[in-house]
Amino acid sequence: MLSENEMLDVDLLDEDEEEEDTQQDKFLTFFIGKEEYGIDIKHVTEIIGVQKVTEVPDMPNYIKGVINLRGKVIPVMDVRLRFGMEERDYDDRTCIIVINVEEQAVGLIVDRVSEVLDIPPSDIEPPPQLQRGNKGRLLLGMGKVDDGVKILLDAQKLLFDEEGK
Amino acid sequence: MGYMEPETRQEMIRDFVNESRELLDEVEPQIIELEQRVSSAGIIDERLLNGIFRLFHTLKGSASFLDLQVITNVTHKAETLLEIFRNSQVIVTSQHVDLLCRAADFIRMVLDQVEQEAHDRGFEDAAQSIIDDLVEAISSVDLEHKHPAGEEQKPQENGNVSVGEEEGDMEITTDIIKRFVEEAMDFCEEAETAILALEKSPDAIPARDTLRVFHSLKGNAAFLGLPGIEKVSHLAESILDGVIAKERKCDGVTITVLLTLIDSLRSGIRRVEEGQFPELPDLPQLIQFVEQALDMPGIGGTGDVDGEQEEVSSEGFSQKQDGDEKPMSDQPVSNYQNSDKIQHRSQFIRVDTDKLDQLLDLVGELVIAEAMVASHSLGSGYDQMGKAVRQLDKVTREMQEVALSLRMVPLTTTFRKMVRLVRDLAKKENKQVELEIRGAETEVDKTVIEHISDPLVHLIRNAVDHGIEAPAERKAAGKPEVGRVIIEARHSTGEVWIIVQDDGRGLDREEIIRKGVEKGIITDGQGENLPDEDVWQLIFEPGFSTAKEVSDVSGRGVGMDVVRENVEKMNGRIEVYNRPGCGTTFLIRIPLTLAIIEGMIIKVGESRYTIPIGSIKESFKPLPSMITHTPDGLEVVQLRGKLLPVLRLHEIYDIETSCQKLTEGILIAVQNNEQMICLFVDELVGQQQIVIKGLPGYLEHVQGISGCAILSDGSVSLIMDIAGLLQSI
Numbered sequence: 001m002l003s004e005n006e007m008l009d010v011d012l013l014d015e016d017e018e019e020e021d022t023q024q025d026k027f028l029t030f031f032i033g034k035e036e037y038g039i040d041i042k043h044v045t046e047i048i049g050v051q052k053v054t055e056v057p058d059m060p061n062y063i064k065g066v067i068n069l070r071g072k073v074i075p076v077m078d079v080r081l082r083f084g085m086e087e088r089d090y091d092d093r094t095c096i097i098v099i100n101v102e103e104q105a106v107g108l109i110v111d112r113v114s115e116v117l118d119i120p121p122s123d124i125e126p127p128p129q130l131q132r133g134n135k136g137r138l139l140l141g142m143g144k145v146d147d148g149v150k151i152l153l154d155a156q157k158l159l160f161d162e163e164g165k
Numbered sequence: 166m167g168y169m170e171p172e173t174r175q176e177m178i179r180d181f182v183n184e185s186r187e188l189l190d191e192v193e194p195q196i197i198e199l200e201q202r203v204s205s206a207g208i209i210d211e212r213l214l215n216g217i218f219r220l221f222h223t224l225k226g227s228a229s230f231l232d233l234q235v236i237t238n239v240t241h242k243a244e245t246l247l248e249i250f251r252n253s254q255v256i257v258t259s260q261h262v263d264l265l266c267r268a269a270d271f272i273r274m275v276l277d278q279v280e281q282e283a284h285d286r287g288f289e290d291a292a293q294s295i296i297d298d299l300v301e302a303i304s305s306v307d308l309e310h311k312h313p314a315g316e317e318q319k320p321q322e323n324g325n326v327s328v329g330e331e332e333g334d335m336e337i338t339t340d341i342i343k344r345f346v347e348e349a350m351d352f353c354e355e356a357e358t359a360i361l362a363l364e365k366s367p368d369a370i371p372a373r374d375t376l377r378v379f380h381s382l383k384g385n386a387a388f389l390g391l392p393g394i395e396k397v398s399h400l401a402e403s404i405l406d407g408v409i410a411k412e413r414k415c416d417g418v419t420i421t422v423l424l425t426l427i428d429s430l431r432s433g434i435r436r437v438e439e440g441q442f443p444e445l446p447d448l449p450q451l452i453q454f455v456e457q458a459l460d461m462p463g464i465g466g467t468g469d470v471d472g473e474q475e476e477v478s479s480e481g482f483s484q485k486q487d488g489d490e491k492p493m494s495d496q497p498v499s500n501y502q503n504s505d506k507i508q509h510r511s512q513f514i515r516v517d518t519d520k521l522d523q524l525l526d527l528v529g530e531l532v533i534a535e536a537m538v539a540s541h542s543l544g545s546g547y548d549q550m551g552k553a554v555r556q557l558d559k560v561t562r563e564m565q566e567v568a569l570s571l572r573m574v575p576l577t578t579t580f581r582k583m584v585r586l587v588r589d590l591a592k593k594e595n596k597q598v599e600l601e602i603r604g605a606e607t608e609v610d611k612t613v614i615e616h617i618s619d620p621l622v623h624l625i626r627n628a629v630d631h632g633i634e635a636p637a638e639r640k641a642a643g644k645p646e647v648g649r650v651i652i653e654a655r656h657s658t659g660e661v662w663i664i665v666q667d668d669g670r671g672l673d674r675e676e677i678i679r680k681g682v683e684k685g686i687i688t689d690g691q692g693e694n695l696p697d698e699d700v701w702q703l704i705f706e707p708g709f710s711t712a713k714e715v716s717d718v719s720g721r722g723v724g725m726d727v728v729r730e731n732v733e734k735m736n737g738r739i740e741v742y743n744r745p746g747c748g749t750t751f752l753i754r755i756p757l758t759l760a761i762i763e764g765m766i767i768k769v770g771e772s773r774y775t776i777p778i779g780s781i782k783e784s785f786k787p788l789p790s791m792i793t794h795t796p797d798g799l800e801v802v803q804l805r806g807k808l809l810p811v812l813r814l815h816e817i818y819d820i821e822t823s824c825q826k827l828t829e830g831i832l833i834a835v836q837n838n839e840q841m842i843c844l845f846v847d848e849l850v851g852q853q854q855i856v857i858k859g860l861p862g863y864l865e866h867v868q869g870i871s872g873c874a875i876l877s878d879g880s881v882s883l884i885m886d887i888a889g890l891l892q893s894i
Contacts, residue, residue, distance in 0.1 A: 057868075075863050
């Protein structure tokens with residue numbers, strides 16, 4: 001029986017690795033203002049257009065409220081406000097990136113979605129330490145790509161880091 | 166066992182765990198029923214016995230197929246015991262029933278691990294202790310069987326005392342001794358820690374666990390025929406018992422005596438390990454010391470160990486029941502209280518295949534209806550289109566109904582668990598209680614099943630503990646000595662009624678009012694004028710308890726508030742009917758489904774909120790003459806002689822709106838319990854059936870919001886939690 005158990009583990013491991021292989025080092029990039037940001041693609045479930053958001057009282061200002069995603073109610077966060085940037089009216093390029101972290105689906109409102117990039121770990125530098133305020137803690141690092149630098153976000157901290165709120 | 170695909174095994178484990186849990190739920194009431202039949206009619210009910218046997222047998226079979234050794238071993242021994250009952254007419258005692266129940270509890274515990282880790286390793290020791298007890302029971306029953314009637318007790322007794330002599334069937338191997346020594350040393354350590362803690366804070370009531378440690382040690386020693394250790398453990402147990410019962414002061418002397426006892430136990434255990442006999446040569450001196458120190462004459466008798474032995478054993482029997490019972494009556498309860506934990510288990514639901522077929526048929530219909538709409542939308546006449554849409558509408562509605570009915574489960578399992586609870590409680594309280602279950606097949610929403618267990622446990626505890634009187638008292642009052650508790654479920658006009666009824670002494674109005682004043686829930690003098698219904702509702706206030714003394718079953722002032730809280734979570738109500746001297750009836754009324762409510766949608770600024778129709782008393786456009794402004798900025802509206810405070814929704818939810826004057830908008834009078842206020846909103850949008858969805862977990866708890874609903878245009882509306890809102894102001 002032990003051997004079968006081991007086999008089971010090995011099987012699962014293989015599958016996981018395969019799955020991760022295809023997603024490894026890939027980042028979905030999007031714009032907020034002039035800067036381009038990236039988020040690990042393994043968290044992203046879909047991208048939808050902006051839709052009517054129902055406000056929820058007593059929430060931090062960057063939680064815009066909730067939306068109906070095909071029968072499932074999910075909260076949406078305005079990433080601009082999360083970073084303490086100025087609010088901007090939504091237009092036809094505004095998108096909601098739905099991410100799933102720790103079983104929680106959350107929509108991220110961004111100015112516009114850009115592309116999917118391969119950024120290997122060797123091209124990622126740690127976030128700069130001396131940043132204004134402590135917003136740097138929400139970052140995974142800085143991704144160097146041919147034509148510039150993408151700011152890579154730590155999805156987990158983006159959603160759950162209380163200090164940053 | 167042949168090769169098994171890993172996925173297959175995983176799936177089989179899952180099925181096994183689910184099935185086994187169901188089997189255990191089923192077997193427990195049967196074991197208890199078996200006991201009841203035996204005590205009432207004096208015979209073993211063959212049918213029941215066979216049923217129980219079969220269940221354990223099935224468990225054993227599946228467990229051994231999946232190579233779950235621990236479960237296989239325990240079930241095998243339980244089966245052996247049952248087999249003996251089956252083949253001979255040995256009377257099943259409550260000890261046997263306790264043992265079988267314990268085995269069931271144990272397997273349940275192991276199943277939790279099996280579900281997570283797919284193996285049952287790590288429980289060997291715990292299993293061994295149950296197996297040992299089962300073996301003991303088997304051999305004693307076997308002996309009884311061989312020496313019919315008259316000398317039932319004796320052979321066992323001999324078996325106990327004889328270590329070297331080869332009487333009785335029990336074979337004491339070095340293995341058993343080794344295990345005993347290890348365990349006993351652990352026991353000593355555990356007891357010592359507890360007693361030292363007691364010394365530091367003598368006011369704290371020592372954990373009953375400590376008592377159990379000595380008790381277990383006593384039992385093991387008796388089993389191995391170690392009268393010295395048995396006697397000393399018994400001494401320690403009774404001293405501690407005195408402390409717990411507050412009959413004995415817990416001073417330095419007591420602590421010293423207890424520690425001395427533990428020390429001598431240790432040296433005794435070491436001697437056992439080395440094979441020396443007797444294990445406690447200085448027992449008489451020790452007893453003398455304890456007698457003098459604690460002023461307990463006669464505990465040691467004359468030092469005649471044999472004479473002592475019998476006394477201890479007979480007493481030990483009744484105490485053993487106490488000790489054994491304790492974990493049982495506590496365990497189920499703690500299970501219920503940890504319902505959060507249970508929810509993390511993968512959730513399965515048994516669905517009638519008929520319902521599934523129906524759902525599939527409807528999905529088929531839906532596809533046809535959709536095709537009809539699609540084809541007619543391309544330019545055909547309005548009539549045709551209208552027909553197609555109506556068809557679509559009808560199918561969708563039916564489908565929703567069937568989908569909802571999939572969530573409906575019978576209360577059978579929940580009610581069955583109460584059988585064990587009542588038995589354990591009654592035994593503990595030395596009362597005789599009969600439980601009657603009615604309408605267990607009533608189907609309720611799955612959420613109700615999850616939330617109803619706690620209230621039921623508390624209500625039943627209360628009924629047995631406070632409601633049902635002791636047999637003597639009942640007799641004096643001219644009632645049958647056996648008390649009755651009835652739990653009943655039935656459907657009644659869109660609601661599920663769950664009724665807990667007892668024929669005990671009933672609620673004491675004066676006592677409740679007195680307690681209410683004492684606890685500051687009502688003011689002095691307010692009580693006299695309260696109608697009965699309001700007085701009974703007082704018992705659901707947090708911290709309220711009328712138990713004259715705190716017992717460990719109930720009466721610590723927690724519990725009944727949990728009942729009301731849980732019932733309110735299900736949008737239900739609880740009503741109390743009382744007949745002094747004849748009993749109390751609790752009626753829990755819960756809406757048939759929690760997933761759909763009738764809601765009023767209102768508009769404030771651009772936001773739309775939903776108010777459950779049940780909370781709304783009425784809505785109206787106020788006239789200027791109805792409104793009064795108080796100096797401190799509050800607004801009060803007069804409605805048919807009642808003065809109601811006004812709550813502006815746009816203010817509490819911080820919403821921008823052009824509608825600022827009360828006369829321009831709508832006032833909605835909402836009520837929770839006796840509290841009533843008016844909500845000010847811009848306008849009413851309309852009433853509709855809404856499917857309730859929880860708020861996303863990410864948002865955590867939002868004050869005044871109980872969930873959300875999706876409106877017909879696909880947008881989300883927040884459902885207002887009127888009770889929460891009223892409490893917060």
